[in-house]
Amino acid sequence: MGELTRSIADFLCSMPDRPLPDGAAEVVGIGFCDAIGVMIAGCGEPVHIAALTAMRARQSRPESRIALGPERCIAPDAAMVGAVAAHALDYDDYAYSNHVSAILVPAILAEAEHLGADGDAMLRAYVAGYEVWRTLMKREPDDFYERGWHPTAVLGGFGVVAAMSVLHRLTRDQIVNALGLAVAHGGGVMGNFGSMAKPFQGGHAAQGGMSSVRLALAGMDAGPDALDGANGFLRALSPHQRIDTATPADMLGHDWGIIDERLNIKRYPTVGSSQRSADCATRLHHDHAPDIDAIERVCAHISEKHIRVMPIHAPRTALEAKFSLEFVVAAGLISGEVGFDQLTDAYVQRPDVQRLIARVEPVVGPDDDPEFLAGARADIIHLHMRDGSVLSSPEVTRWRGHARNPMTTGELKAKFMDCSARRIGETEASALFDRLQNIRGLRTVADLPVIAPA
Incomplete structure (x- = not known):
């Protein structure tokens, strides 16, 4: 097992009880609000309908709500459909060039509902997913896009594995196996940009990360070097083989990216x-x-x-x-x-x-x-x-919504209302936004209303 994999597993084992930095809950609340708002807006898009149709065609246990709606299915499928909807309009937030909340939030909601996890566990799961995903992205000094990779698709599953590891309180060995199994789900290229496959690549990452954890819980193992070894996933992705796979991620739990980089909230539903x-x-x-x-x-x-x-x-x-x-x-x-x-x-x-x-x-x-x-x-x-x-035009560097020029709560709510009110009504949308502001205060996902878009 490489030092990078070991250090990630050590960090995730500590996350259920580790003190979180001041301000983390605020960022997570923004991520949940933005992801759920654009998810509601994306419901009914052709790619969402296609994903929902494919899911309905196979029998599954009714573990979790799909996109917080009235239909239920097995949690990994619910995560896939929810992530597809959240990413359908390309209006969702991003950080370190990856669409973080659209992938993490539907997965966390689905598995937290199945497990009966509370808001504090969901908050910790999001932070863990953000931090591990960021660590892997920051290891690469070159540009994944240079080789045609879609970073959200190829790395997002590992963020989901990290989040699920916290919800399930996985052991170190289970985490290592889940990371290795997520390698088998990784994939996604820029050649799918401009088609319905682009948001599906994000949905597949959410589904794959969750499935990897469930396989690890069932006893399936994976190569301990599948992520960071000489013949591992990260080196295979690296455009010029300059990715750092050797040194441990000792900054995890100390250098909090969720505080330093936060989230970029889009003003426009474009890339x-x-x-x-x-x-x-x-x-x-x-x-x-x-x-x-x-x-x-x-x-x-x-x-x-x-x-x-x-x-x-x-x-x-x-x-x-x-x-x-x-x-x-x-x-x-x-x-x-x-x-x-x-x-x-x-x-x-x-x-x-x-x-x-x-x-x-x-x-x-x-x-x-x-x-x-x-x-x-x-x-x-x-x-x-x-x-x-x-x-x-004026020169523009940090648009309104960028992490260095953040929206006010009122501006965030205006975007949420624009996304959701046309589907679920003004009163319901306003109440849902206010509820999502305090994720830590949720007793269970059942505290969130059933969303039945018109």
């Missing part, structure tokens, strides 16, 4: 790398009200790593548009917003939107953000008008 550009475009619309027909070309400055996860340059569907810099910029300039009304096939295919998409030119620069490995020092958009004039 995280587009959030700055969306801000630039919408601010140009509101500050200058440019004549769209008078725009000759649009120069959108963006970093190399951010453009890499927006590979779709001529989108025709809403799913494709979420991963298109050109669409995000065009929608922001035309409508002054990039929201649910713009993320429809009909809007994407509008002639004026398609014409402006064709005029957007990405200007790719270095990843020179002073704080983060991915991102430019700032993003900016310049409109070159047919009369020779140039209109420029």
Whole structure:
């Protein structure tokens, strides 16, 4: 067994009784609110319906509610469908380039309901999942996207294993086996971006992590070096074989990423790398009200790593548009917003939107953000008008909702209401948000209402 695997197992064994840092409960509450809000909004999306249909086709024990709704099934399947719904709109939070809450929250809700775990256990499970997942991501000095990997899909299962280890109070040997078994579930590539398979990759990570723990509890073992060995998973993923698999993760439980990095809450239901550009475009619309027909070309400055996860340059569907810099910029300039009304096939295919998409030119620069490995020092958009004039957006680095520029509670609630009230009603949505603010105070998941979207 490698030192990395050993140190992770030691940390997880201590988590049920380890003091948590001040502020952790606040971040977890934000993560639960955001994930459940976007999960409600994602219910009814084609990918959610497909996942639900596939789950219904197989018999399973009614252990847990599906996306907190009235239907029940075995917990790993409930986690899969819930995570698919939470990630369906790509509106969910992220940290360290991974969609943390959309994967952890549905899994924690499903297994906590099955086990009868209380809010404190759920809080600890989330923190454990966040920290272990972050540790594995931070071990890689290069960019997983460079090799086409989808980090949420290939690493998220290990975060879920960590969370489930706390809920089940697994032994050290069981944790090591569960981590090794999660390797067998790992997978997911950027080639699925812009399709329903992208959110399913997240759902599969949640389901795979939970299944790995259940297999370990049933006595199945795994190679002790499957995660961090010379022929292990992390080295197989690493773009240039520079990942640190040798040193122990001794910072776990001391250097709390959940306090230092927190969560980035999206303002727009598009890929995280587009959030700055969306801000630039919408601010140009509101500050200058440019004549769209008078725009000759649009120069959108963006970093190399951010453009890499927006590979779709001529989108025709809403799913494709979420991963298109050109669409995000065009929608922001035309409508002054990039929201649910713009993320429809009909809007994407509008002639004026398609014409402006064709005029957007990405200007790719270095990843020179002073704080983060991915991102430019700032993003900016310049409109070159047919009369020779140039209109420029403000430079944007930390949009409202970024962990370094967090939303207020009122802004978080406004997003939650926009996601959920149209489906479950204003009164029910407001009460649910207020309840989710204090996860630690829940006696069981049964304290949360049954959500039956209209």
